[in-house]
Amino acid sequence: MLLDAFTLGLGYNATLVTLGSALLGGAAGVCGTFLFLRKRALVSDAISHATLPGVALAFLVMVALGGDGRNLIGLMAGSALSAVLGLWLVQKLTRHTRLAEDAAIGAILSVFFGFGIVLLTVIQTMEAGKQAGLESFLLGATAGMLKSEALTIAIGGAMSLLAVLLLRRPMTMVAFDPEYASATGMNVSRIDMLTMMLVMAVTVVGLKIVGLILIVALLIIPPVAARFWSDNSDTVALLSGAIGAVAGYTGAALSASAPSMPTGALIVLSAALLFTFSLILSPRRGLVAAALRQLKYRDQVHMRQGLLAIALQQPIYERLTLNMLGKQGLLRADGVPTDLGRARAAKALLDEERWRALRTLPQFEAAAARYDGLTDLEQILTPDQLTEIDAHLNRPHGVPA
Amino acid sequence: MNAVSLAATSGTHVTEDLSKYAMAVRGLTVSYGGKPVVFSVDMSIPTGSMTAIIGPNGAGKSTTLKAALGILKPLSGHVTIFGQPLDQARQRVSYVPQRASVDWDFPTRVIDVVLMGLYRQVGLLKRFSPALRAKALDCLTRVGMEEFATRQIGQLSGGQQQRVFLARALAQDADLYLLDEPFAGVDAATERAIIAVLKDLQARGKTVVAVHHDLATVPAYFDRVFIINTRAIAEGPLDTAFTDRALQEAYGGRLSTNHIEGLAQVS
Amino acid sequence: MFGAEFVPLSLPPLVIGSLAAVACALPGNFLVLRRQALIGDAISHVVLPGIVLAFLVTGSLGTWPMMIGAAAAALVAVALIEAIRRIGGIEPGAAMGVVFTTLFAAGVLLLERSDTSSVHLDVEHALMGSLESLIWLDGTGWGSLFDPEALAYLPPELPRLAITLTIVALLTAIFWRPLKISTFDPGFAQVIGLPTTLIGLGLVSTAAMAAVAAFDAVGSIIVIAMFICPPAAARLMTNRLEIQILWSVLFAVLSATTGYILAGYGPLWLGADNTVSAAGMIATVAGLILGLAALFGPCRNRAGAPLGA
Numbered sequence: 001m002l003l004d005a006f007t008l009g010l011g012y013n014a015t016l017v018t019l020g021s022a023l024l025g026g027a028a029g030v031c032g033t034f035l036f037l038r039k040r041a042l043v044s045d046a047i048s049h050a051t052l053p054g055v056a057l058a059f060l061v062m063v064a065l066g067g068d069g070r071n072l073i074g075l076m077a078g079s080a081l082s083a084v085l086g087l088w089l090v091q092k093l094t095r096h097t098r099l100a101e102d103a104a105i106g107a108i109l110s111v112f113f114g115f116g117i118v119l120l121t122v123i124q125t126m127e128a129g130k131q132a133g134l135e136s137f138l139l140g141a142t143a144g145m146l147k148s149e150a151l152t153i154a155i156g157g158a159m160s161l162l163a164v165l166l167l168r169r170p171m172t173m174v175a176f177d178p179e180y181a182s183a184t185g186m187n188v189s190r191i192d193m194l195t196m197m198l199v200m201a202v203t204v205v206g207l208k209i210v211g212l213i214l215i216v217a218l219l220i221i222p223p224v225a226a227r228f229w230s231d232n233s234d235t236v237a238l239l240s241g242a243i244g245a246v247a248g249y250t251g252a253a254l255s256a257s258a259p260s261m262p263t264g265a266l267i268v269l270s271a272a273l274l275f276t277f278s279l280i281l282s283p284r285r286g287l288v289a290a291a292l293r294q295l296k297y298r299d300q301v302h303m304r305q306g307l308l309a310i311a312l313q314q315p316i317y318e319r320l321t322l323n324m325l326g327k328q329g330l331l332r333a334d335g336v337p338t339d340l341g342r343a344r345a346a347k348a349l350l351d352e353e354r355w356r357a358l359r360t361l362p363q364f365e366a367a368a369a370r371y372d373g374l375t376d377l378e379q380i381l382t383p384d385q386l387t388e389i390d391a392h393l394n395r396p397h398g399v400p401a
Numbered sequence: 402m403n404a405v406s407l408a409a410t411s412g413t414h415v416t417e418d419l420s421k422y423a424m425a426v427r428g429l430t431v432s433y434g435g436k437p438v439v440f441s442v443d444m445s446i447p448t449g450s451m452t453a454i455i456g457p458n459g460a461g462k463s464t465t466l467k468a469a470l471g472i473l474k475p476l477s478g479h480v481t482i483f484g485q486p487l488d489q490a491r492q493r494v495s496y497v498p499q500r501a502s503v504d505w506d507f508p509t510r511v512i513d514v515v516l517m518g519l520y521r522q523v524g525l526l527k528r529f530s531p532a533l534r535a536k537a538l539d540c541l542t543r544v545g546m547e548e549f550a551t552r553q554i555g556q557l558s559g560g561q562q563q564r565v566f567l568a569r570a571l572a573q574d575a576d577l578y579l580l581d582e583p584f585a586g587v588d589a590a591t592e593r594a595i596i597a598v599l600k601d602l603q604a605r606g607k608t609v610v611a612v613h614h615d616l617a618t619v620p621a622y623f624d625r626v627f628i629i630n631t632r633a634i635a636e637g638p639l640d641t642a643f644t645d646r647a648l649q650e651a652y653g654g655r656l657s658t659n660h661i662e663g664l665a666q667v668s
Numbered sequence: 669m670f671g672a673e674f675v676p677l678s679l680p681p682l683v684i685g686s687l688a689a690v691a692c693a694l695p696g697n698f699l700v701l702r703r704q705a706l707i708g709d710a711i712s713h714v715v716l717p718g719i720v721l722a723f724l725v726t727g728s729l730g731t732w733p734m735m736i737g738a739a740a741a742a743l744v745a746v747a748l749i750e751a752i753r754r755i756g757g758i759e760p761g762a763a764m765g766v767v768f769t770t771l772f773a774a775g776v777l778l779l780e781r782s783d784t785s786s787v788h789l790d791v792e793h794a795l796m797g798s799l800e801s802l803i804w805l806d807g808t809g810w811g812s813l814f815d816p817e818a819l820a821y822l823p824p825e826l827p828r829l830a831i832t833l834t835i836v837a838l839l840t841a842i843f844w845r846p847l848k849i850s851t852f853d854p855g856f857a858q859v860i861g862l863p864t865t866l867i868g869l870g871l872v873s874t875a876a877m878a879a880v881a882a883f884d885a886v887g888s889i890i891v892i893a894m895f896i897c898p899p900a901a902a903r904l905m906t907n908r909l910e911i912q913i914l915w916s917v918l919f920a921v922l923s924a925t926t927g928y929i930l931a932g933y934g935p936l937w938l939g940a941d942n943t944v945s946a947a948g949m950i951a952t953v954a955g956l957i958l959g960l961a962a963l964f965g966p967c968r969n970r971a972g973a974p975l976g977a
Contacts, residue, residue: 110892
C-alpha cells in the first residue's frame with residue numbers, strides 16, 4: 001500500500017493529488033524564499049487565515065444563485081478575494097497607524113478567522129450547508145475528492161510553479177537588495193505585490209489539501225531549511241523548492257496510503273523532518289558544526305590571549321585560559337610560564353607586532369582586512385613580504401606603552 | 402595595547418591592583434559568527450578622567466562598552482568597576498545607550514523616562530516620593546528640558562531625546578558615566594549643553610567615558626582617548642595617545658594625512 | 669434578553685468571556701510593544717498538541733492534565749523558537765512559523781491516529797471553545813448570586829479564569845516597573861541590574877498561562893484576538909502606558925460582552941432562529957473596535973518628530 005502510494009499506484013485521483021501537492025510544494029518553497037528573505041514570513045499567516053470568510057461567503061453566494069456551493073473554483077475565487085482584502089488591511093494598518101507589522105498581522109488573522117467561523121456556523125444551520133464540508137478547509141482533506149477538484153489542484157500547482165519560476169529573477173533581486181533593484185529601475189513595490197499575489201495563489205490552491213491553518217508551513221519551513229545549506233539566494237530558492245516538492249509528494253502519498261491520515265499535517269511534518277535534519281547536520285550552519293566551531297574558536301582565543309599575557313607579563317584572570325596553558329605545559333601550576341610557554345608567547349607577540357606594523361602600511365591594506373586575531377601572518381604572507389614588514393618593526397612607536 | 406605594564410620580573414607570578422581604575426577591562430573578546438569584533442582588548446579608565454572611545458565605523462567601540470557592561474556576552478574578558486565585579490558596583494554605573502536603540506514611539510512621558518533612573522531607589526512597589534519626583538525634575542532642569550516633563554517622548558527632537566537620556570543618567574547619581582554616541586545626530590545647542598553637563602560631572606570627581614565619532618572635537622571635549630580598531634590601538638592622555646601614528650593605525654587609508662596633521666596641531 | 673433565563677444561560681458565558689479576554693489583553697499590551705504580538709498566535713496553536721499528548725498520557729480530559737500539557741507545550745515551543753532563532757540565525761517570525769506549524773501538525777496527526785471518539789476532543793473545539801455551553805442551571809435568578817449552594821455549581825471555568833486573571837493582574841502590577849523599563853530600553857535595564865531575559869520569559873509564561881486557562885472555555889480564536897486587538901486599539905487611544913492598559917481592559921470586556929450578545933441574540937433580531945459562534949463574533953467585534961480606533965483614535969499616528977533631527 002505504502003509502496004503503491006509512493007509509486008503513484010493508488011488510482012487517478014490520488015495520483016493527481018500527489019503530483020499536485022508536489023508541484024504546489026515546489027511553488028510554495030520557491031515563493032516562500034522571497035518572503036523569508038524579505039523578513040516577512042508571517043505575512044503569509046495573515047493571508048491564509050484571511051481566506052476563511054471568503055470561502056464561506058463564496059459558498060453562500062453560490063447557493064443563493066442556485067448553484068452548487070461546493071464548486072472548488074468558486075470557493076478558491078472567494079478565498080482569494082478575502083485574502084486580498086486582509087493583506088490590504090495589514091498594509092493600511094502598518095502604514096497609516098503606529099502599529100507594527102506583527103500586531104497588524106495578528107489582528108487581521110484573528111479577526112478574519114473569527115468572522116469566517118461566524119459565517120461557518122451560519123452555513124451549518126442552512127439546509128444546503130449540512131454537507132458543505134467547508135470545515136475541511138481548516139485542516140485540508142483529500143479523501144473523497146472529486147476528479148475535477150484533483151485536476152484543479154494539479155493544474156493550479158503547475159501554474160503557480162511556472163509563475164514563480166518565470167518571475168524568479170526580479171523577485172530575487174528585490175529580496176536580496178531592494179535599494180539596488182530600485183536603482184536599476186525596478187518597481188520594488190510592484191514586485192513585492194507580485195510576490196504577495198504568488199503567495200496568495202499558493203495559499204488558495206493549497207487550501208483544499210493542506211488547510212488554511214497549516215498552509216503557511218509550506219511557505220516558511222522549506223526556505224528556512226534551505227537557508228542552512230547555502231548563502232546564495234538562487235540556490236536557496238531552488239533548494240527550498242525541492243524541499244517543498246519532496247514534502248508535498250511524501251505527505252500526500254503517505255496520507256493516500258491509509259485512512260484517517262490528515263494530508264496537511266503529514267505534508268507539514270515531512271517538511272519539518274527535512275528542516276530538523278538541516279538544523280542539526282548542515283555543515284555550514286548546523287547545530288553540530290556550529291557548536292564544534294564555537295568551542296574550537298573559544299579555545300583559540302583563550303590560548304592566544306594567554307600567550308600574549310605571558311609575553312607582556314600581564315596577569316591572567318580567566319580560569320579557562322589558565323587551565324589550557326597548564327594542560328599544554330606552557331604554564332606551571334604556580335602561574336609561572338615554562339620555557340616552552342615563553343617561546344610560544346614570544347612567537348605570538350612577534351606575530352602581533354607584525355600585524356600592528358602591517359596595518360600602518362598602505363600596500364598591505366588587503367591583508368589587513370583578513371585580521372581575525374588568530375591567524376599567523378606567516379600563513380598569509382610570503383617570506384619576502386614578512387621581511388619587508390620586519391623592517392618596520394623596530395621603528396619606535398608613537399604610542400606609549 | 403599594553404597600557405598596564407608591570408614591573409614584575411619574568412619568572413614570577415604577576416598581579417596588579419585594578420581598584421585604582423573606575424573601570425578596568427582585561428582580555429575582552431567579542432565575536433559575531435566566528436569573526437572578532439573586539440579582540441583581546443585591555444582598557445583602564447582612571448577615576449575622575451574623561452575618555453573618548455574613538456575608532457572607525459564597525460571598529461568595536463559600542464561593542465566594547467556593551468560587552469564590558471554585560472549587555473553582550475563576550476567570548477572572554479574580565480571587567481572590574483572601581484575594583485569590584487560589575488554585579489557589586491551597579492549602583493555606581495550609569496549607562497546612556499545609543500539614542501536610536503530604543504523605540505521613541507513608546508507610550509510614556511519625559512518625566513517617566515527620567516524616573517526610570519531612580520528605579521534602584523524605589524524597587525518594585527514603593528511610590529516615587531515627592532522628593533524623588535523633585536529630583537527627577539531637577540535633572541531635567543540641568544539638561545534644559547524641565548518644560549518638557551509631561552510631553553510624550555515621541556514628540557521630542559533627536560537632541561531633546563538625547564538630553565532626556567542624559568537626565569535619566571544624572572538621576573542615577575552614579576560615579577561612572579558611560580555614554581554611547583551621545584552626540585550622534587543632535588543639534589549644536591544640545592551638543593554644547595551635553596558637554597557642559599559632562600564637564601560639570603568631571604569637575605565633581607565623576608568619571609566619564611563616551612563613544613565618540615568626531616575626531617575634530619576630541620581635544621576640546623576630552624582629556625583622554627581610547628583608540629580601537631578590533632584591537633586596542635592606543636590609550637592614554639591626549640598628548641601621548643592621540644597621535645598621528647595611532648590614528649593612522651586605527652583609520653588606515655580612510656583618514657587623509659592632512660586631516661591627521663590638522664588634528665595633531667589642535668592637540 | 670434580561671429575562672428569567674439571563675442569569676443561568678447568559679451571565680456565566682458573559683463573565684467567563686470577559687475574564688478570559690482581560691487575562692489575555694493584559695500581557696498582550698507588552699507583547700505588542702515588544703513586537704512579539706505573534707507569540708500569542710504561536711502559543712495558542714501549540715495548545716492543541718499539548719492537550720492531545722496529555723490526553724494520550726493520562727487517558728482523561730481532566731482539567732489539570734490538560735492545563736499542564738498545554739503549558740508544557742507552550743514553553744517547549746518558546747524554547748524551540750528561541751533556539752532556532754539563535755543557533756540558526758533565523759529571523760524570529762520565520763522561526764515562530766516553523767515551530768508552531770510543526771507542533772500543530774503533530775497535534776492534528778496524533779489526534780487523528782488515536783482513539784478520541786469517546787471524548788469531546790477535536791480541532792474545532794480547540795479553535796472555537798464552547799462558551800455557549802457554559803451554563804449555570806442552579807442560577808435561577810439574580811438572587812442565586814448570593815446563594816452559596818447555587819454558587820457551588822457555577823461552571824468550573826468561571827472560578828478558574830477568575831483566579832487566572834487575578835494572578836495575571838497581580839503579576840502585571842508587581843512587575844510593572846521592570847516590565848516597562850525592560851520593554852522600553854533593554855540595554856539600560858540590564859545595566860541597572862534587571863534580569864531582562866528572565867523578565868521576557870516571565871512575560872511569555874504569563875501569556876501562556878492566560879492562553880491555556882482561556883482556550884478551554886473560549887477557544888484559541890478569542891485568545892489570539894484578545895492578545896492583540898484590544899492592546900493594539902488601546903495603543904491608538906493614548907500615549908501613556910498606564911492609560912493604554914485601562915483602554916485595553918475596556919475594549920476586551922466590550923468585545924467579549926458585545927460579541928457574545930450579538931452571537932446569541934443578533935440572529936434572533938434579524939429573524940433567524942439559530943445562534944452563531946460566540947468565539948468568532950467576539951473576535952469580529954474586537955476587530956471592529958480596532959478598525960474604529962485606527963480610523964478615529966486620537967493617537968493613531970506615529971509620533972511626528974523626525975528621528976534624525
